Amino acid sequence: MSDAAVPKQKDMSEPMLGALLLLPAVLLLLLVVVYPIGTLFWTSLHSVDNANPQAGEQWVGIANYLRAFDDDRFWHATLQTVIYIVVTVPGALVVGLGLALLANQPFRIQWPVRLSLLLPWALPLVFAGLIFRWFFEYQTGIVNDLLARIGVEPLGWLSDPTLATIAICIAIIWKASSFMALMLLAGLQTIPKSLYEAAEVDGASKWQQFVEITLPMLRPSIFVALIFRTITAIQTFDIPYAMTGGGPGDATETLAMYIHKSTLDFLDFGYGSALAALMFLFSMVATSGYLRYTRRSSGRGAEE
């Protein structure tokens, strides 16, 4: 598009200059991502023999991967991660959509509402985890206090595996839904008012307008938000770390937490790397879905 207006430069061709401008990004990615990934796969094929630690890291082939398949804690952490994904992705979408619809009102002053959506987004995850841990404290937490007011006995939110999982999901959904809401709100604001007016004339109910106009028009925003949320949910770490530390026992531990523990607490780099490589494969699936979508939509943008 810019081709016609830009005079032809003799000193350097555009692809050359482009490559030069991309160089810093490429170098940084090589140092911080590509080289470490290489060592990740390499390390995952090695292990330190506990009987002979002086020998250093020995080649063990795929033994670390085989070990993962027999490791109950790995499967439990994977299952727990899947639970967080399955619960919090749709959960955050529903809550986020609700917040976006509520926030999409003709407020005379916009900023307090906008700020209340931004604050949970900007809050570090680990802060959210700490705050929700405080909400769910057995004796002094506000959740049990509110439950007591409607006659429910205090619950051991953080000491029971199921309740702890529920508490963590609530915290994640609260934290993630505001970002969803911001994205969906932007989507809502692009829907032409005339569509609703026409539907009104045709006698469509609010619910019909929501299902027939709002949802279909929001589909691209919903899709992007869901992919983002899924990629983040695969890596769930901070909130369970702050709320339960993985406990009680290892009940609420995620795959990310187990990898962190294997590597930095047990110093088992070979095994930790194998787990991290498996995690990489899981998230590649989600990322490729996102990329396929963006490439399709950027192609569409070029046609317009």
Next chain:
Amino acid sequence: MNFNFSRRTTVWLAAIIVMVNGFFPAVWILLTSLKTETELIRSPITYLPEAATLENYMTAFTAQPIGRFLLNSVVVAGLSTALCVLISALAAYALTRLRMPHRNLIMSLLLAISMFPLISLMVPLFKVMRELGLLNTYLALILPYAVLSLPVCTLVMASFFQDIPPDLEAAAMVDGCSRVGALFKVVVPLAAPGVFTAGILAFVNAWDEFLLALTMMNRVNMRTLSVGITLYQGEFAFPWPLISAALIIALVPICIIIAVFQERVVGGLTAGGVKG
């Protein structure tokens, strides 16, 4: 008349629900931070502090070096933001305004690589940084954080660069500017809102990051805020008034940023997401 009244009520109700959802946790820790330990363990619990005290805030500064945590976070987030914005500005420019073969492919590749899950990166990055002797240095976080925000910054700036008329750049070059000179003298100033938005997003991302900060810095004096905050808890004891006070102190900078730049932030988030 009746209809108008109920319409106004709905709007108010909607605003209140959204605001309670967003602000309640912050309000609750603010209230907690003003209570004493003795008031805290009373049953039933009190909502408003009975004898408000600022003592927890004093203790927050003496119990842990929170000033140092703040400084570390400012340095790490600030420098990684500068690096990230510079690098992604160049990349976004190359990908939107130059005739490059395989533009979309390069863009996708850049994004795919930088979206590599942090947790998988953590293990090998720890080894790399240890080999380079960079553990417990700012660089150990600055470099990865610059990558962390590379995709969103590139996308945001690309969407702004696209909107600048190419004629302006051509005019600058006719006047004797080099292509790179034109980028910094014409395109960047015109895309300043985009550059600025990208910077805020990168800053908040770096400020909030926890996992790498926990991994790369194990000296108390090098901890960033997000990790430093977790040091207020004992192994079994959670001094909630003290933790709350520390949280409030840590929240002040981020609250100022989002309050002052809220429109930019919202615009940037949605440009990276919806347009992306």
